[in-house]
Amino acid sequence: MKILDVDQIRQLDQYTILNEPIAPIQLMERASQAFTNWFTARFDSKTAVKVFCGLGNNGGDGLAIARLLIQAEYNVDVFVVRYAPRESDDFAHNHRRLKLLTAPVYIENPGDIPTLRHSDVVIDAILGSGISRPAEGIVRSVIEAINRAPATVVSVDIASGLHANSATEPGEITICPDYTITFEMPKLAMLLPGNAKSVGEWHVVDIGLHQRFIDQSPTPYYYTTRDEARLLLRRRERFSNKGTFGHALLLVGSYGKVGAGVLAARACLRSGVGLLTVQVPRCGYGILQTAVPEVICRPDVHERLLTGPSEVEGPALADYAAVGIGPGIGKAPETARFLREVLTNCRKPAVVDADALNLLAAQRDLMGLLPENSILTPHPKEFERLTQRWQNDYDKLEILRDFAQRKQVIVVLKGAHTAIALPNGDVHFNSTGNPGMSTGGTGDVLTGVLTALLAQGYDPVEAAVLGVFAHGHAGDLAAEQRGETGLIASDVTDSLRWSW
Numbered sequence: 001m002k003i004l005d006v007d008q009i010r011q012l013d014q015y016t017i018l019n020e021p022i023a024p025i026q027l028m029e030r031a032s033q034a035f036t037n038w039f040t041a042r043f044d045s046k047t048a049v050k051v052f053c054g055l056g057n058n059g060g061d062g063l064a065i066a067r068l069l070i071q072a073e074y075n076v077d078v079f080v081v082r083y084a085p086r087e088s089d090d091f092a093h094n095h096r097r098l099k100l101l102t103a104p105v106y107i108e109n110p111g112d113i114p115t116l117r118h119s120d121v122v123i124d125a126i127l128g129s130g131i132s133r134p135a136e137g138i139v140r141s142v143i144e145a146i147n148r149a150p151a152t153v154v155s156v157d158i159a160s161g162l163h164a165n166s167a168t169e170p171g172e173i174t175i176c177p178d179y180t181i182t183f184e185m186p187k188l189a190m191l192l193p194g195n196a197k198s199v200g201e202w203h204v205v206d207i208g209l210h211q212r213f214i215d216q217s218p219t220p221y222y223y224t225t226r227d228e229a230r231l232l233l234r235r236r237e238r239f240s241n242k243g244t245f246g247h248a249l250l251l252v253g254s255y256g257k258v259g260a261g262v263l264a265a266r267a268c269l270r271s272g273v274g275l276l277t278v279q280v281p282r283c284g285y286g287i288l289q290t291a292v293p294e295v296i297c298r299p300d301v302h303e304r305l306l307t308g309p310s311e312v313e314g315p316a317l318a319d320y321a322a323v324g325i326g327p328g329i330g331k332a333p334e335t336a337r338f339l340r341e342v343l344t345n346c347r348k349p350a351v352v353d354a355d356a357l358n359l360l361a362a363q364r365d366l367m368g369l370l371p372e373n374s375i376l377t378p379h380p381k382e383f384e385r386l387t388q389r390w391q392n393d394y395d396k397l398e399i400l401r402d403f404a405q406r407k408q409v410i411v412v413l414k415g416a417h418t419a420i421a422l423p424n425g426d427v428h429f430n431s432t433g434n435p436g437m438s439t440g441g442t443g444d445v446l447t448g449v450l451t452a453l454l455a456q457g458y459d460p461v462e463a464a465v466l467g468v469f470a471h472g473h474a475g476d477l478a479a480e481q482r483g484e485t486g487l488i489a490s491d492v493t494d495s496l497r498w499s500w
């Protein structure tokens with residue numbers, strides 16, 4: 001799904017009005033109805049609803065929503081924050097219609113702000129995507145009062161005060177909602193970790209904006225939906241053998257961190273690889289053979305470290321269908337030398353994770369050896385070591401896109417809504433996963449998943465988008481079973497389904 005910016009959404013709005021065609025007020029009605037459908041499915045009609053409206057089209061939505069809820073026999077109070085003499089045409093229209101049902105209360109001074117109770121549900125329709133400056137004066141006072149109140153808060157389209165696709169400057173205030181119900185597509189701001197409090201749990205409701213305009217609009221930002229991820233899945237051919245699905249090599253583990261290798265290996269096997277060889281330091285031999293009997297184990301000649309040579313013969317590095325390196329390998333100089341050798345000899349895209357990334361950061365010339373379209377899977381701290389500090393999430397996105405383009409690699413920046421930057425500068429945000437996955441070893445699992453997909457011949461871009469989705473989906477299934485708190489990395493592997 002494409003993520004468009006505010007200007008594009010405004011044009012999309014106009015395009016829909018002209019080409020569907022539909023009257024603006026009808027489009028507002030459709031959006032308000034879509035919000036109301038979500039709301040009535042979530043909150044019953046005994047709920048005390050307090051709708052706060054501004055004077056633009058977001059406020060117009062709020063007035064229409066209030067009317068629809070009154071008609072559905074909800075107990076609704078409407079407050080209009082009168083911060084300016086102007087109001088939008090569609091606001092004025094809905095204002096007239098609402099006044100036939102109820103009398104809104106006007107808020108012009110802080111003394112006009114009502115007291116909100118725990119049982120109240122606030123609908124925040126003060127400011128929408130059209131904000132052009134920080135919230136000040138009475139708008140700020142109302143936002144502060146709502147944030148202080150114990151009520152549940154649902155924002156219409158976007159939390160009031162939050163910019164849809166640019167940074168919120170220090171000192172700016174936004175509503176901190178429990179939910180955001182946004183129209184047609186997520187806004188970029190909703191995918192960035194720094195905005196978590198200004199977004200809450202968010203849902204997209206479809207309001208039927210014109211698909212042709214969306215298709216034609218250029219954007220570097222995408223959001224991977226379940227259907228899109230499903231389309232990437234390949235069926236396993238009936239007449240196949242283990243050779244069909246590739247022979248992968250994982251280079252993992254060091255003394256004390258052999259478990260990282262076990263996690264990556266199990267995940268690789270659960271992701272459909274045909275055959276898997278795992279090289280671990282000699283101390284990991286017994287552990288790996290016992291924990292994962294399905295793999296071919298190549299013990300390193302070094303007892304505790306990964307250094308390269310092994311007494312067990314195997315194919316040359318270049319003959320493996322895919323190579324994954326990093327989980328648990330540590331940062332010893334011997335291992336750094338081996339990483340250099342691997343990157344020099346491996347001409348296919350590789351998966352590079354964890355300490356392999358830290359070694360790249362320490363010896364930046366190694367980056368020049370990365371095979372094109374390799375998949376790097378840093379968490380933010382590792383990515384910062386590879387690049388530089390950033391000021392805010394937007395700055396980080398630019399650094400991410402620039403890095404992927406300059407190095408011609410795929411960067412999977414892990415976190416809530418993992419951002420996958422491609423060599424062409426596009427960024428795909430993931431839609432699956434949960435906070436339970438912030439626990440040791442889930443990254444190792446992802447390395448195994450991605451290596452398996454590359455070994456099966458998936459294009460690296462598709463492997464990254466699909467693998468990250470499947471990994472998060474498995475985390476969501478695991479969280480359903482155990483809850484987020486008790487979730488561990490092995491649960492993610494055990495929940496890998498490859499159908500959704």
Ligand SMILES: NC(=O)C1=CN([C@@H]2O[C@H](COP(=O)(O)OP(=O)(O)OC[C@H]3O[C@@H](n4cnc5c(N)ncnc54)[C@H](OP(=O)(O)O)[C@@H]3O)[C@@H](O)[C@H]2O)[C@@H](O)CC1
Nearest residue numbers: 013028031056057058127128129130131132133134135157
């Ligand atoms: N296409 C869609 O998805 C659809 C969108 N729809 C809805 O429209 C919403 C966008 O509407 P919008 O453009 O009228 O924006 P919104 O934020 O309500 O008002 C902004 C106005 O307030 C002003 N203003 C700006 N900053 C301010 C501030 N800090 N403090 C105070 N005032 C401020 C500014 O006027 P100015 O004073 O700058 O002249 C501007 O005119 C969108 O979020 C969605 O809810 C649906 O109805 C239909 C389909």
Ligand SMILES: [K+]
Nearest residue numbers: 124127158160
């Ligand atoms: K809002």
